[in-house]
Amino acid sequence: MSGPASRGLRAPGGDLLRWAPIRRLVGLRAFQFLVIVPTAAVVGVVLLSTAVGIEHPSFNFGTVFTWVVWWGALLLSFLVLGRAWCLVCPLGALGEWVQRLSFWRRVPYTAGYHFRWPKPLRNMGLASALFIVFVWLDNGYGMSNSPRMTAGLIVVIALGAAWINLFFERRAFCRYVCPLTAFIGLCSLFSALELRRREAGTCRSQCATKDCFRGNDRQYGCPMGEFPGGAMDTNLHCILCTECIKGCPHDNIALRVRPPGRDLWAMRRPQADGAVAAAVIVGLTTVLPLVLLLLLPSLRRALAGLLPAGAPPNDFPRLAAVGLLFALGIGVGLGLVWGFSALARLSARQAVPTAGALFASFAYALIPMALFKMMADLLDHALRTWGALVDATRALALDFPLNRVVPGRVTVMHLLGPGSVYALQSALVLCGLVWSLYALWRISERLFGDRRAALAAWVPMAGLCLVLTLMSLWTLGIGLL
Amino acid sequence: MATAAALVALTALSVAAVLVFLGRLPLGFPQRGGTATVFYVVAYHYGFAFYDRDLNEIETVSVKAGESVTLHIVPVHALPEAAFRQYAERSMKRAIGGLPAGDPAIRRKLQEDLDLGNVEHIVGIAAHPVYLATDVAPVLRGRPFRENGPATLREAVSQGDPSIKSVTVTAKRVGAFDVLCVDSGMDGAGTCGWGHTAMVAKGAFVVRP
Numbered sequence: 117m118s119g120p121a122s123r124g125l126r127a128p129g130g131d132l133l134r135w136a137p138i139r140r141l142v143g144l145r146a147f148q149f150l151v152i153v154p155t156a157a158v159v160g161v162v163l164l165s166t167a168v169g170i171e172h173p174s175f176n177f178g179t180v181f182t183w184v185v186w187w188g189a190l191l192l193s194f195l196v197l198g199r200a201w202c203l204v205c206p207l208g209a210l211g212e213w214v215q216r217l218s219f220w221r222r223v224p225y226t227a228g229y230h231f232r233w234p235k236p237l238r239n240m241g242l243a244s245a246l247f248i249v250f251v252w253l254d255n256g257y258g259m260s261n262s263p264r265m266t267a268g269l270i271v272v273i274a275l276g277a278a279w280i281n282l283f284f285e286r287r288a289f290c291r292y293v294c295p296l297t298a299f300i301g302l303c304s305l306f307s308a309l310e311l312r313r314r315e316a317g318t319c320r321s322q323c324a325t326k327d328c329f330r331g332n333d334r335q336y337g338c339p340m341g342e343f344p345g346g347a348m349d350t351n352l353h354c355i356l357c358t359e360c361i362k363g364c365p366h367d368n369i370a371l372r373v374r375p376p377g378r379d380l381w382a383m384r385r386p387q388a389d390g391a392v393a394a395a396v397i398v399g400l401t402t403v404l405p406l407v408l409l410l411l412l413p414s415l416r417r418a419l420a421g422l423l424p425a426g427a428p429p430n431d432f433p434r435l436a437a438v439g440l441l442f443a444l445g446i447g448v449g450l451g452l453v454w455g456f457s458a459l460a461r462l463s464a465r466q467a468v469p470t471a472g473a474l475f476a477s478f479a480y481a482l483i484p485m486a487l488f489k490m491m492a493d494l495l496d497h498a499l500r501t502w503g504a505l506v507d508a509t510r511a512l513a514l515d516f517p518l519n520r521v522v523p524g525r526v527t528v529m530h531l532l533g534p535g536s537v538y539a540l541q542s543a544l545v546l547c548g549l550v551w552s553l554y555a556l557w558r559i560s561e562r563l564f565g566d567r568r569a570a571l572a573a574w575v576p577m578a579g580l581c582l583v584l585t586l587m588s589l590w591t592l593g594i595g596l597l
Numbered sequence: 598m599a600t601a602a603a604l605v606a607l608t609a610l611s612v613a614a615v616l617v618f619l620g621r622l623p624l625g626f627p628q629r630g631g632t633a634t635v636f637y638v639v640a641y642h643y644g645f646a647f648y649d650r651d652l653n654e655i656e657t658v659s660v661k662a663g664e665s666v667t668l669h670i671v672p673v674h675a676l677p678e679a680a681f682r683q684y685a686e687r688s689m690k691r692a693i694g695g696l697p698a699g700d701p702a703i704r705r706k707l708q709e710d711l712d713l714g715n716v717e718h719i720v721g722i723a724a725h726p727v728y729l730a731t732d733v734a735p736v737l738r739g740r741p742f743r744e745n746g747p748a749t750l751r752e753a754v755s756q757g758d759p760s761i762k763s764v765t766v767t768a769k770r771v772g773a774f775d776v777l778c779v780d781s782g783m784d785g786a787g788t789c790g791w792g793h794t795a796m797v798a799k800g801a802f803v804v805r806p
Contacts, residue, residue, distance in 0.1 A: 167617075168624045170728050172719070172779055214603050227599040271614050278607055282600070514724055522721035522728055522779055525797070 130373040131314070133361065138371070142358040148203060149220040156206035159270065161517045166267035169519030170511060174504040174526050176263040177512035177519050183260035184494075184501055190300070191491050195376060198307035199300055202355035207274045208290040211281030212339060222334055230285040233292055239389035244396050246295035248442065251400055255408070256438040257430055287339040291353060298393040303487050304351040305379035305480060306551070311344065311354050311361075314370045319345035328360035328369065335363035344369055350379040352390065377551055380480050381558030388472070391479035392450065394486075398479075399449015400442075401486040401493075402584040405591040407445045412437055453479050456580040460560075464573040469563050477563060478577050481555035485581060488548025489588050492541035496592070499537055503527030534596055541592050549585045553578055633665035633765050637754060638776065640718045640731060641673035641684035642707050643693060643792030645776050647801060652751055658776075659803040660768045667765045670720050672731035675753050675760040678742040693795040706791045711741055715790030721779035722802045724770055728779065729762050736760045773800030 133139045141147060158181070166178035173179045193200050202208060213219060215228045250269075253259040259266060273294065280289040290297060313319050328344045331337030338344065340353045344360040345368065361369045412434075419433035457475035469477075503526065511523040532540070556577045557570075564570040616622035636658045637648040647655050660666050673684050685707055692698050694706065710716075716737070719730045736743055736759065747753035753761065778789055778796035789796060 170726070171730075172721075172728060175728075175779070214607070217599055225599065227603040229600065268618065275607070275611055275614060279611075282603055282607065515726065520726035520728075521724055522726075522777075524723045524775065525777065525794075526779065 131370040133371045142361050146220040148357050151204050152206050152209050155204040159206050163270050164517050165519035166263040173261040175511040177508040179263045179266050180504050180508040182266050188494050194303040196308050198304035198309050198351040199355045208277050210274050211277030211289050214278045215281040228282040233284050233288045240298040240393045243298040244393040247299050250295040256435050286341050291340050301352040302394050302483050306377045308376045311371050313345050314368045318366050318368045327363040350383045380555040386476045388476045391476040394479040395450045395453040396446050397486045398482045399446040401489045402588050403449045404445030406587050407441050456576050459576040460573040463576050464569040477559045482552050484551035485548040488544045492544040496537050499531045502531050503529030538593050545588050552581050633667040635667045637669045639671045643688050643796040645798045657801045657803045661805050662771050665767050670729050670762045672733045674716050674733035675758050693792050710790030718778045718789050722776050723774040729764050733760050768804040771804050771806045774802040776801045
């Protein structure tokens with residue numbers, strides 16, 4: 117297609133903002149509010165259903181929707197849309213509304229104290245620790261099977277966002293505290309969508325106001341404290357709120373489609389906190405399942421003699437055993453990534469970059485492996501719990517929106533046999549492996565000017581990827597043996 | 598001023614959330630007042646027996662639409678072993694899990710469930726907000742059967758045995774609804790074990806217009 121008529125249908129140069137309907141839509145002051153409203157309505161139903169609805173996890177719409185539909189959609193969204201969930205998240209928005217005293221309008225007065233976030237906490241440490249707690253609540257307490265715990269989680273996150281944003285500036289909660297922010301940010305590096313400045317020169321030489329960061333009397337500055345016109349070169353913290361698009365006086369912000377994963381190797385300043393968080397996620401997704409599978413029963417038995425029993429399945433010995441194995445799994449994950457980074461340096465036979473610098477870069481490249489492993493885990497769950505989605509929706513329809521009634525028997529519906537599920541899971545895991553290997557190669561090429569040294573550094577990291585992939589394939593397939 | 602208002606509102610919300618978490622502020626929706634018709638339901642391996650308020654056994658629980666009903670769920674493990682066996686004999690007269698009625702394998706499977714500790718049920722009524730988990734572990738105290746407990750159903754009821762759970766519900770939908778054990782995992786097996794899928798009393802909760 118060519119000519120003026122077709123020009124409006126394509127985004128020239130992959131920049132979606134060159135497409136007039138999208139430009140007009142995101143240019144609306146109320147854009148973010150409008151996309152949050154439907155999500156808020158769904159989250160409202162989910163909260164009501166999980167708080168007062170039936171406690172059977174397969175009949176509780178909120179539980180099934182949260183842990184199958186939302187979690188699955190979140191993982192898939194990373195591939196294409198990056199942090200799009202943060203754009204529509206009503207929990208983070210609640211904190212912002214409390215702070216701004218407005219749903220969408222730029223108002224001159226605000227609530228709260230606007231303190232700066234404490235310097236020692238300006239990293240991913242707290243968010244990573246809370247993500248570990250989040251995963252532990254599922255592995256340990258079975259949060260994804262508990263409607264009440266799911267409701268508790270939603271309430272804690274919503275109130276946490278409101279309290280923190282009342283005291284601290286911008287979206288401090290979303291950037292530094294939300295248990296999912298580190299995970300979502302890192303996985304969004306893989307995304308095929310990026311929001312960046314168009315021309316660096318325009319920002320450097322023509323812009324004195326830096327409205328994308330500071331805001332002006334019509335728009336807010338970046339709520340995440342990023343500077344799209346300056347150093348922002350990854351999706352890590354960009355929640356796609358579109359404030360910078362609306363605020364830029366030079367129309368110099370682009371929303372581009374790009375090859376997936378580009379941030380993983382193209383980021384100019386990989387930070388150690390992000391690398392540690394990435395290694396933690398890798399440990400949680402690849403090492404931990406193996407460790408739990410091999411050691412949980414024996415460790416639980418050993419601890420049963422030392423700790424009070426409690427009521428199964430959340431008895432003290434089990435919770436303590438899961439906690440200890442979490443520490444082991446994460447520790448091994450971190451140790452492996454660090455150790456193989458050191459090995460890569462030895463293998464390259466170059467003094468620079470140091471093992472620490474290699475770790476800080478290489479760890480990000482393992483994100484695709486972790487992301488695709490999580491998708492493989494969810495695939496099995498989704499294919500087995502397909503019937504639950506039907507049951508839960510039926511139960512909700514019978515008693516909307518309280519979801520208190522029993523719809524009947526649990527529908528057991530396996531869409532695919534275990535062998536077919538495993539084949540699909542393996543394909544996903546291998547897909548993650550390929551992306552990680554490619555990202556590692558690009559990083560290695562960037563770090564070592566010499567191609568031979570780059571290859572020498574790549575080989576040990578590729579070996580690590582292979583080992584972790586085999587571990588994943590084994591743990592996923594153990595049920596078939 | 599706005600900050601103070603936000604602080605007050607957030608404090609109130611947070612206190613309410615903590616009270617709900619501690620169970621001091623119930624979230625349930627209270628049933629309409631007035632007297633309720635009482636029924637007793639014995640949940641056994643693998644079925645249900647229904648009784649009216651005078652403990653006469655009945656085929657179905659039959660109520661009028663709009664009537665308030667209180668169901669007292671009596672897990673069979675509230676009663677002594679002899680009572681358990683008597684109720685279990687009812688299961689022998691039905692085809693269960695692909696086995697024909699009277700097949701000795703049913704008795705073996707039932708014993709296996711007892712040995713595995715599959716003794717709890719979650720009783721539900723289709724299309725009604727009845728979802729009640731039994732909890733016999735405290736009265737069994739690790740033993741396979743109750744000892745020094747009530748000797749009969751009447752005694753258990755009159756003593757208000759702690760293992761009896763109750764629910765009051767207003768029958769709104771007209772029709773015949775299943776009473777069933779609803780707890781099960783994705784493989785279809787429930788906490789009562791092998792015969793879980795047979796644990797359904799078809800159309801046993803009747804709501805008349």
